Amino acid sequence: MQNINIGVIPVGGEGNRIKDLPFTKLLPKPMLPVLNRPIVEYAVENMKKIGIKDLYFILGHKGHSIRKYFQGGKEFGINITYVEDYTLSGLANAIHLVEHLIHEPFCVILGDDLTINNSWKGFVNEFFLNKCIVLEGVVKDDNKNSIMRACEVQLDSKNKIIDIGEKPKVVRSKIRGCGVYIFSPEIFKLIKKTKINPITGRKELTDTIKLVSKIGQAYAGLLDGINININTLEDLIQANRLILKSGFLKVR
Numbered sequence: 296m297q298n299i300n301i302g303v304i305p306v307g308g309e310g311n312r313i314k315d316l317p318f319t320k321l322l323p324k325p326m327l328p329v330l331n332r333p334i335v336e337y338a339v340e341n342m343k344k345i346g347i348k349d350l351y352f353i354l355g356h357k358g359h360s361i362r363k364y365f366q367g368g369k370e371f372g373i374n375i376t377y378v379e380d381y382t383l384s385g386l387a388n389a390i391h392l393v394e395h396l397i398h399e400p401f402c403v404i405l406g407d408d409l410t411i412n413n414s415w416k417g418f419v420n421e422f423f424l425n426k427c428i429v430l431e432g433v434v435k436d437d438n439k440n441s442i443m444r445a446c447e448v449q450l451d452s453k454n455k456i457i458d459i460g461e462k463p464k465v466v467r468s469k470i471r472g473c474g475v476y477i478f479s480p481e482i483f484k485l486i487k488k489t490k491i492n493p494i495t496g497r498k499e500l501t502d503t504i505k506l507v508s509k510i511g512q513a514y515a516g517l518l519d520g521i522n523i524n525i526n527t528l529e530d531l532i533q534a535n536r537l538i539l540k541s542g543f544l545k546v547r
Contacts, residue, residue: 297423299402299477302347304338305389306406307355307380323357324525325406326364329534333364334525337538338404339371341475345402345415348374353389355380385497387486394483405474409534411520411541412475421454421516422477428512429482429504431456432475434522439466445524446472446501448515456513461501470515472501473522482507 306325325335342350350373352361358379368375378396380389390403400422404410410432412418422430433448442463448470449458459472482503489503507513521541523534 297400297419298346299400299419299422300346300348301397301399301401302342302345302350303353303390303393303397303401303403304335304342304350304406305353305380305386305403306335306358306361307353307383307389322360323355326357326360327525327531329409329525329531330538334409334534335361335406336371337409338406339365339373341404341410341412341415342402343371343373345419347402350375351378351393351396352376353378353380353392355383355389385492385495386500387489387498387503390478390500391483391486391498394480398480400477400479403476403478405524407525408474408522409525409537410473410475410518410522411537412522413519418475418516418518419477421514425455425514426512427514428479428485428507428510430477430514430516431459431504432473432518432522433470433515434473434518435469436471437469442466442468442471444526448472450515454515454517455511456504456508456515459501459505459508459513461499471522472515473518474524475518475522476500477516 326333354377362377365375378392436442446461447463447468449468451457485506486503489498492499504513521537525531525534
C-alpha cells in the first residue's frame with residue numbers, strides 16, 4: 296500500500312454565515328468549539344488517522360489564534376508548518392500557495408469539515424487504485440436542502456465524477472461532496488487553468504475539480520461514516536451532538 300504523508304488544512308476563510316456568534320468576535324470559525332476542542336482539531340486527528348506526518352496550515356482570517364493553539368504540532372503528534380494567505384482569493388488559490396512545497400500526493404481537509412470515517416485506509420487505496428488527479432470524499436445524502444447548501448456530485452458507475460457544482464438550485468443527485476480530498480501534484484497546473492468564478496469573484500476548488508472531471512481523472516470516495524460542514528449555528532449544534540454520540544476524539 297502506498298501512503299499519503301503530507302496534509303494541507305486551509306483555515307483562512309472569514310466564516311460569514313456564522314460570524315454573528317459572540318465567539319467569532321475573537322476566533323476564526325475553525326477554532327469554534329465542538330465539545331471541548333476546536334472544529335479544526337478534528338481535521339488534524341483525521342490527518343493523523345490517514346497517516347500524515349507533515350501538515351501545512353494555510354492561514355488567513357485571525358490565523359494567529361490557530362498558530363498559537365497548535366504551535367509546531369508536537370503536542371498533537373504531527374509536524375506543522377504555517378503558510379500565510381494574504382489575498383483570500385479563493386480556496387483553489389489558497390491550495391496553490393503550497394505548490395513549491397509539495398511534490399507528491401497530498402491530502403486536503405477543510406478547516407470547518409467534521410468527518411467521522413471508519414476506513415481511511417480504503418479511501419487512500421482508492422486514490423492510488425484509480426490513478427486519479429483528485430479523489431473527493433462524498434456521502435450519500437437524501438436531504439435536498441443539505442446538498443443545496445453544499446456541493447452536489449454526479450458519478451458514473453465506477454465512481455468517476457462526471458459533474459460537480461456548489462450550491463445547486465436544482466438537485467439531481469443524492470451525492471454530497473465533502474471537504475476531504477486527495478490530490479496528485481498535477482492539481483497545481485489545473486488550478487492555474489481555473490477561471491475566476493463569476494459569482495464569487497474567486498478561484499474555487501470545485502471549479503478546478505470540474506476541470507479535472509472533464510479529462511476523466513476525478514473520482515469520488517464514499518466516506519463510511521458521518522460528515523458535516525459547519526457553516527451555521529445549527530451545524531455547530533449538530534456537530535456537538537454527533538461527536539458526543541460517536542466518541543470520535545478521545546483524550547490524547
